[in-house]
Amino acid sequence: MAAAESSAVGGMRKAPSIEWRWVSTEEDEDEDCGGGGGGAASVGAVGRGGSFESEEEDAEDDDDDEEGKQRLIRTGPSVDWFDVEGNEVSVAQQVVDSEEFDFGKTMFLALQTLAVVFGDIGIGPLYTFDVMFNKYPILGEEDILGALSLVLYTLILLPLVKYVLIVLWANDDGEGGIFALYSLICRNAKVSLIPNQAQAEKRMSSFRLKLPTPELERSIKVKEKLESSWLLKKLLLGLVLFGTSMFISNGVITPAMSVLSAVIGLKVGIPNASQDVVVMISVALLVILYSVQRYATSKMGFAIGPSLLIWFCCLGGIGIYNLTLYGPTAFKAFNPLYIIYYFGRNPFQAWLSLGGCLLCATGSEAIFSNLCYFPIKYVQYMFVLLVLPCLVLAYLGQAAFLIANQSSSEQIFFSSIPSGAFWPVFLVANLAALIASRTMTTAIFQCLKQSIALGCFPRLKIVHTSRKFMSKIYIPVVNWFLLVSCLSFIVLFRSIYDVGNAYAIAELGVMIMATVYVTIIMLLIWETNIIKVMSFVIIFLSLELIFFSSSLSSVGDGGWALLMFASILLMIMFIWNYGSKLKYDSEVKQKLSKDLMRKLGPNLGTIRAPGLGMVCSDIVKGVPAIFGHFLTSLPAIHSIIVFVCIRNVPVPVVPQSERFLFQRVCSRGYHLFRCIARYGYKDKKQEHHNLFERLLIEGLEKYIQREAVELSLQSEDDIDSDEEPPTPVKIITAPNGNLYSLDVPLLADFAPSTEVIPEASCSTPQHDPVMDHKQNLELELAFIKQAKQSGAVYLIDNPIIKARKDSWFFKKLMINYFFAFLRNNCRRAIMAMSIPQSNVLQVRLTSYV
Numbered sequence: 001m002a003a004a005e006s007s008a009v010g011g012m013r014k015a016p017s018i019e020w021r022w023v024s025t026e027e028d029e030d031e032d033c034g035g036g037g038g039g040a041a042s043v044g045a046v047g048r049g050g051s052f053e054s055e056e057e058d059a060e061d062d063d064d065d066e067e068g069k070q071r072l073i074r075t076g077p078s079v080d081w082f083d084v085e086g087n088e089v090s091v092a093q094q095v096v097d098s099e100e101f102d103f104g105k106t107m108f109l110a111l112q113t114l115a116v117v118f119g120d121i122g123i124g125p126l127y128t129f130d131v132m133f134n135k136y137p138i139l140g141e142e143d144i145l146g147a148l149s150l151v152l153y154t155l156i157l158l159p160l161v162k163y164v165l166i167v168l169w170a171n172d173d174g175e176g177g178i179f180a181l182y183s184l185i186c187r188n189a190k191v192s193l194i195p196n197q198a199q200a201e202k203r204m205s206s207f208r209l210k211l212p213t214p215e216l217e218r219s220i221k222v223k224e225k226l227e228s229s230w231l232l233k234k235l236l237l238g239l240v241l242f243g244t245s246m247f248i249s250n251g252v253i254t255p256a257m258s259v260l261s262a263v264i265g266l267k268v269g270i271p272n273a274s275q276d277v278v279v280m281i282s283v284a285l286l287v288i289l290y291s292v293q294r295y296a297t298s299k300m301g302f303a304i305g306p307s308l309l310i311w312f313c314c315l316g317g318i319g320i321y322n323l324t325l326y327g328p329t330a331f332k333a334f335n336p337l338y339i340i341y342y343f344g345r346n347p348f349q350a351w352l353s354l355g356g357c358l359l360c361a362t363g364s365e366a367i368f369s370n371l372c373y374f375p376i377k378y379v380q381y382m383f384v385l386l387v388l389p390c391l392v393l394a395y396l397g398q399a400a401f402l403i404a405n406q407s408s409s410e411q412i413f414f415s416s417i418p419s420g421a422f423w424p425v426f427l428v429a430n431l432a433a434l435i436a437s438r439t440m441t442t443a444i445f446q447c448l449k450q451s452i453a454l455g456c457f458p459r460l461k462i463v464h465t466s467r468k469f470m471s472k473i474y475i476p477v478v479n480w481f482l483l484v485s486c487l488s489f490i491v492l493f494r495s496i497y498d499v500g501n502a503y504a505i506a507e508l509g510v511m512i513m514a515t516v517y518v519t520i521i522m523l524l525i526w527e528t529n530i531i532k533v534m535s536f537v538i539i540f541l542s543l544e545l546i547f548f549s550s551s552l553s554s555v556g557d558g559g560w561a562l563l564m565f566a567s568i569l570l571m572i573m574f575i576w577n578y579g580s581k582l583k584y585d586s587e588v589k590q591k592l593s594k595d596l597m598r599k600l601g602p603n604l605g606t607i608r609a610p611g612l613g614m615v616c617s618d619i620v621k622g623v624p625a626i627f628g629h630f631l632t633s634l635p636a637i638h639s640i641i642v643f644v645c646i647r648n649v650p651v652p653v654v655p656q657s658e659r660f661l662f663q664r665v666c667s668r669g670y671h672l673f674r675c676i677a678r679y680g681y682k683d684k685k686q687e688h689h690n691l692f693e694r695l696l697i698e699g700l701e702k703y704i705q706r707e708a709v710e711l712s713l714q715s716e717d718d719i720d721s722d723e724e725p726p727t728p729v730k731i732i733t734a735p736n737g738n739l740y741s742l743d744v745p746l747l748a749d750f751a752p753s754t755e756v757i758p759e760a761s762c763s764t765p766q767h768d769p770v771m772d773h774k775q776n777l778e779l780e781l782a783f784i785k786q787a788k789q790s791g792a793v794y795l796i797d798n799p800i801i802k803a804r805k806d807s808w809f810f811k812k813l814m815i816n817y818f819f820a821f822l823r824n825n826c827r828r829a830i831m832a833m834s835i836p837q838s839n840v841l842q843v844r845l846t847s848y849v
Contacts, residue, residue: 111305120363131356146342243513319397453681613638
């Protein structure tokens with residue numbers, strides 16, 4: 001512990017995965033007398049009582065713990081072959097930024113950060129004061145200064161203090177967004193409703209746990225409470241689904257609000273322009289934007305950085321111009337007493353205007369969601385040194401203009417532009433609005449990719465638009481869905497005031513969820529002082545709830561449409577997660593035991609044909625029930641069978657060297673293996689099937705070689721392969737040169753060839769156990785080589801999920817219709833590998849849940 005490396009936030013320390021638990025004094029003494037080391041397990045113990053099969057049986061009775069004195073000790077989790085696989089991967093290398101300062105690279109990253117991260121928040125000056133003073137009419141200079149003071153301190157508290165200085169540090173290895181927060185919590189506590197996490201996953205280099213040190217007892221109690229309460233697990237999932245639905249809704253409102261507020265400046269340049277013209281131009285711009293969105297995530301990204309830099313310079317320049325022209329009176333707004341005067345003059349209307357005030361902070365969540373593209377320090381420096389000063393100057397300049405022109409409460413930004421610079425600024429404003437729309441759309445793509453990987457959204461086609469940066473993605477279905485939804489909002493409301501009301505509700509929904517999850521991370525992972533945690537919750541949650549109450553008062557003016565849209569998204573995600581959990585539970589209940597597998601093999605008289613059979617399922621333990629159907633229905637099975645489970649683990653990236661975990665199923669002669677292919681929510685899962693097969697076979701060969709080395713170091717009594725001692729591999733050569741196993745009954749009477757072939761000779765027990773293992777290794781590798789040459793076939797179970805007849809009506813409606821529709825129209829994880837139809841054997845059985 002002393003050697004652990006301290007982090008910059010909350011006193012966190014990084015260390016290998018070591019488990020902590022409460023024990024009584026007597027139990028601790030017994031363990032000390034036994035001499036069992038908690039942190040390391042001997043190689044000879046591998047496979048005995050492995051945690052892979054009994055991972056969920058480690059809970060202890062709380063009443064017994066309370067009887068005696070307790071103390072917190074470190075314990076090493078029991079291990080099996082999967083744990084050995086996880087332990088022998090290389091530790092993630094710490095990336096040390098030792099490169100010399102490169103001005104060109106720094107400026108390039110700074111411009112890219114400006115374009116991708118701050119596009120949304122930079123559009124606030126176009127509409128913030130317009131929406132505020134639509135609810136609160138200007139009656140005097142104090143009203144303007146009070147509104148400006150509200151805007152300034154909202155900018156300081158929410159985007160700067162909360163997001164830039166605090167929330168950015170809650171990233172998941174560089175990934176931001178509401179699902180990154182959820183995955184970070186899932187990795188440190190077992191709160192996932194689908195308990196298919198293997199113990200060995202904690203040994204991935206990407207799966208590092210940060211051990212609590214300053215306030216260890218409180219952190220462990222929080223962890224135990226989260227893991228033991230089914231209600232809290234459901235609540236956490238419900239909150240993340242709600243936050244995601246609000247974030248997607250925010251991504252629909254942002255383009256509508258940004259483009260409409262930019263194009264509406266046409267009324268200032270051309271007074272006779274009608275609202276219909278503004279709406280038509282806005283629709284045309286959005287159609288163009290979403291049509292080129294696929295290319296905007298890669299090729300056009302290099303051009304938008306300078307464009308947004310010009311926009312922020314325009315904001316700062318116009319603000320300085322107005323302050324110079326109309327005087328520095330607006331600087332009085334830095335006195336927070338003007339906020340009190342603002343509410344004292346007209347409390348109810350001031351409260352209504354809070355929804356418009358929050359629009360100055362829209363885009364704060366996009367700062368965190370788009371974090372995956374850039375280092376934190378670039379985001380923080382750009383916001384503090386450029387974005388925030390330009391925004392403050394813009395609002396100060398608009399306030400100075402309003403103090404001198406109190407009758408102008410519409411299109412305030414465009415009215416404050418010098419007449420000679422109006423049209424250039426108008427064009428730059430429209431370009432910046434399109435960039436802000438692109439920023440939110442990109443953030444939605446990232447959020448949906450994370451939610452798909454964690455099983456909370458139906459699988460969709462994801463296109464990677466850059467070979468260099470895997471974070472640059474494009475989801476065609478979502479892109480066109482966002483376009484249709486965005487156009488619907490513009491045509492339905494046609495006004496920035498009604499759209500602004502919905503905008504504030506969406507932004508606040510996401511902010512509140514982020515506050516809740518960051519608070520949990522502070523308690524569970526960072527071990528932050530309880531006073532700091534309470535200060536964070538009281539300040540930001542109360543502030544956001546006040547803003548939210550104001551926004552909800554405008555539900556009838558436009559917020560109702562957004563709430564309906566978010567409710568539909570929430571229902572889709574809930575039905576998908578609920579149906580997926582029922583499907584997983586059904587597969588777990590129907591899985592075959594290994595004892596039954598050993599009985600089924602000989603009794604069915606199955607022939608082992610050369611080839612590699614990959615039985616694909618979602619369970620990580622046991623033998624899937626569909627394999628029993630293959631055994632009883634097919635005349636033969638492949639010589640090598642691998643039960644493949646593609647797992648999405650709650651980490652951003654799984655290194656390629658740690659992609660596969662293997663375990664032997666039944667005795668060695670059956671040639672049955674289990675393989676877990678692990679992917680992070682940031683990994684590209686569209687590998688070609690040939691590459692997937694090659695990597696899987698290479699990993700299998702390494703596993704067998706490693707297993708042989710371990711077994712050769714043990715005595716014959718200590719050998720433990722799965723559940724029974726290994727038997728010599730009896731392999732014969734058929735007349736056609738194919739290899740077969742004598743463990744299969746129909747081949748037991750087949751006379752082996754008298755010619756001795758090294759790769760396929762029948763192995764018999766030897767007196768030297770080392771020679772036995774070496775010979776078995778050579779035979780098994782030859783067996784795998786033969787299967788590889790014969791090709792691979794994917795045995796896929798695609799069940800029809802139906803609710804039982806005695807289920808309640810709403811369950812039948814959700815499972816039989818809604819969930820069935822989503823499953824039939826989404827992509828399966830294994831099918832993303834472009835497997836030829838000739839290599840796929842798919843079975844559709846009906847499962848009742």
